[in-house]
Amino acid sequence: MLIVADENIPLLDSFFGEIGEIRRVSGRTMTASDVRDAEVLLVRSVTRVGPELLEGSKVRFVGTATIGTDHVDEEWLARNGIRFSAAPGCNANSVAEYVLSVLSVHAERRGLADWTRLSVGIVGVGNVGSELSRKLDRLGFDVRLCDPPRAELEDEADTSFVSLEEAMTCDVVTLHTPLTRNQPHATYHMVGAAELEGLSADQLLINAGRGEVIDTQALKARLSQTSAPVVALDVWESEPAIDPELVQQVWLATPHIAGYSLEGKVQGTEMIYRALSRYLGFPVRKQAGQFLPEPALSKVSFTSAADEDDAIKIALRACYDPRRDDARLRIAMRGSDQERAAAFDQLRRDYPVRRECSSLKVQLKGTSKSLQDSFRAIGFKLKI
Numbered sequence: 436m437l438i439v440a441d442e443n444i445p446l447l448d449s450f451f452g453e454i455g456e457i458r459r460v461s462g463r464t465m466t467a468s469d470v471r472d473a474e475v476l477l478v479r480s481v482t483r484v485g486p487e488l489l490e491g492s493k494v495r496f497v498g499t500a501t502i503g504t505d506h507v508d509e510e511w512l513a514r515n516g517i518r519f520s521a522a523p524g525c526n527a528n529s530v531a532e533y534v535l536s537v538l539s540v541h542a543e544r545r546g547l548a549d550w551t552r553l554s555v556g557i558v559g560v561g562n563v564g565s566e567l568s569r570k571l572d573r574l575g576f577d578v579r580l581c582d583p584p585r586a587e588l589e590d591e592a593d594t595s596f597v598s599l600e601e602a603m604t605c606d607v608v609t610l611h612t613p614l615t616r617n618q619p620h621a622t623y624h625m626v627g628a629a630e631l632e633g634l635s636a637d638q639l640l641i642n643a644g645r646g647e648v649i650d651t652q653a654l655k656a657r658l659s660q661t662s663a664p665v666v667a668l669d670v671w672e673s674e675p676a677i678d679p680e681l682v683q684q685v686w687l688a689t690p691h692i693a694g695y696s697l698e699g700k701v702q703g704t705e706m707i708y709r710a711l712s713r714y715l716g717f718p719v720r721k722q723a724g725q726f727l728p729e730p731a732l733s734k735v736s737f738t739s740a741a742d743e744d745d746a747i748k749i750a751l752r753a754c755y756d757p758r759r760d761d762a763r764l765r766i767a768m769r770g771s772d773q774e775r776a777a778a779f780d781q782l783r784r785d786y787p788v789r790r791e792c793s794s795l796k797v798q799l800k801g802t803s804k805s806l807q808d809s810f811r812a813i814g815f816k817l818k819i
C-alpha cells in the first residue's frame with residue numbers, strides 16, 4: 436500500500452513503516468500527480484485537500500495530523516467515500532502553554548507584580564480554549580468564556596458564557612476558534628474594525644486560532660492609531676505569504692507554532708496512526724510516549740527564597756519563550772515576497788525541539804502550598 440505523506444509529519448517510519456510504503460512530499464507544494472497512486476494520504480494544515488488534489492486518485496483514507504480542518508473539503512471526501520480523520524486536541528496543551536508564556540511576558544512588561552490580576556477572555560472554548568481555561572482557573576485568573584455555538588447547546592446550561600463583545604472587554608482576549616465560513620457563527624473576519632475599535636492600549640489581543648479570523652486590513656488600520664491595543668499573532672492571513680508590515684506593527688509575531696511542542700506533533704501523528712489502523716483493521720501497537728526522548732532540560736529547583744511569580748515565569752519560559760520565535764520571524768521578514776514566504780515555511784519546517792512543561796521536573800524546597808498548586812496547575816511534575 437502506498438502512503439503519501441507530508442514530509443513534516445514526525446515519526447512517519449516509526450508509526451506507518453509496517454503499514455505501507457511511505458513516499459514523503461512537500462505538504463505545501465503537493466500535487467495530484469504526487470498522490471495519484473496512493474491509497475493513503477497523510478497531511479498537515481498546509482495541504483489543501485479536495486477534488487483538485489484527489490480526483491482520479493486511489494486514495495481511500497485521508498488523515499491530517501492537526502487540530503484544524505479548514506484545509507480539507509470534508510463534504511467532498513464524504514461524497515466520494517473517502518474516510519477522513521483529524522487529530523482533535525493533539526496540540527491543545529502546547530497552545531495553552533504558548534498563551535501562558537505570552538501572558539507571563541506581557542505581565543512583566545506591564546510591571547504587574549501579580550499576573551493573575553489580569554482578566555482573560557477566551558473566544559472559542561473547545562479543546563484548546565478549555566485546556567487554557569482549566570489552567571488559568573487553577574492559577575486564580577478571572578476567566579470569561581465566549582463560545583456562541585456551545586452556549587446554544589442544552590447541556591451547557593451550567594456553564595456561563597459571555598458575548599464576544601463582553602469577552603473583548605477583558606485585559607487579555609485570546610482567540611481559539613476554527614476558521615469557518617457560510618454557517619451560523621462563522622469566524623471569517625469575526626474580529627473586524629468595530630471589534631478592534633473597542634480595544635484600548637491596555638488590552639492584549641492574542642490570535643492562536645486561524646489568521647483569517649481577524650481582518651488584517653482593519654487590524655493594520657487600528658494598529659496605526661495611537662491608542663492601539665497590544666497584539667500577539669501566531670497565525671496570519673494568507674500564510675506563508677504573510678504581511679511584513681503587520682509583523683512590524685504587532686508586539687509579538689510567531690510563525691504559526693503555538694501547537695509545535697514535540698508532544699503536540701507526535702500526538703498528532705499517533706492519532707492518525709490509530710485512525711488508519713482502525714480503518715484497516717490492524718492492531719494498534721504504538722503510542723506517542725514511546726518515541727519521546729529525554730528532554731534537554733529535565734530539572735529546575737527553587738527554594739523558599741524564590742519570588743513566587745518569578746519562579747513560575749522562569750520555569751514556564753525555560754520550557755517555552757515566545758520571544759525567540761518572534762526574533763526569528765522578524766529576521767525572516769527581510770527579502771522579496773517569495774523569500775519571505777519560503778522563510779516562513781522554513782522556520783516551521785526546521786522548528787527546534789520544544790518540550791511541554793510536563794517534561795520538566797520542578798523541585799521545590801520550603802516553598803508555599805500555593806506555589807506548589809500553581810506549578811501543578813500548569814502541568815509541571817513536582818518534587819517536594
Ligand SMILES: NC(=O)c1ccc[n+]([C@@H]2O[C@H](COP(=O)([O-])OP(=O)(O)OC[C@H]3O[C@@H](n4cnc5c(N)ncnc54)[C@H](O)[C@@H]3O)[C@@H](O)[C@H]2O)c1
Pocket residue numbers: 502503504523524526527530558559560561562563564581582583584585611612613614615620621622625643644645669670691692693694695
Ligand atoms: N496556532 C496553532 O498552532 C494552533 C494549534 C491548534 C489549533 N489551532 C486552531 O485553533 C482552533 C481551535 O482548536 P480546538 O482544538 O480548540 O478546536 P475545537 O473544535 O475543539 O473547538 C473550537 C471551539 O470554537 C467554538 N467556536 C466556533 N465558532 C465560534 C465563534 N464564532 N465564536 C466563539 N467560539 C466559536 C466551537 O464551538 C468550539 O467549542 C483550530 O480549529 C485550529 O484552527 C491553532
Ligand SMILES: O=C(O)[C@H](O)[C@H](O)COP(=O)(O)O
Pocket residue numbers: 443479480481500501502503504526691692693694695
Ligand atoms: O491545526 C493545528 O493543529 C495547528 O494549527 C497546527 O499546529 C498546524 O501545523 P501545520 O500543520 O501547519 O504544521
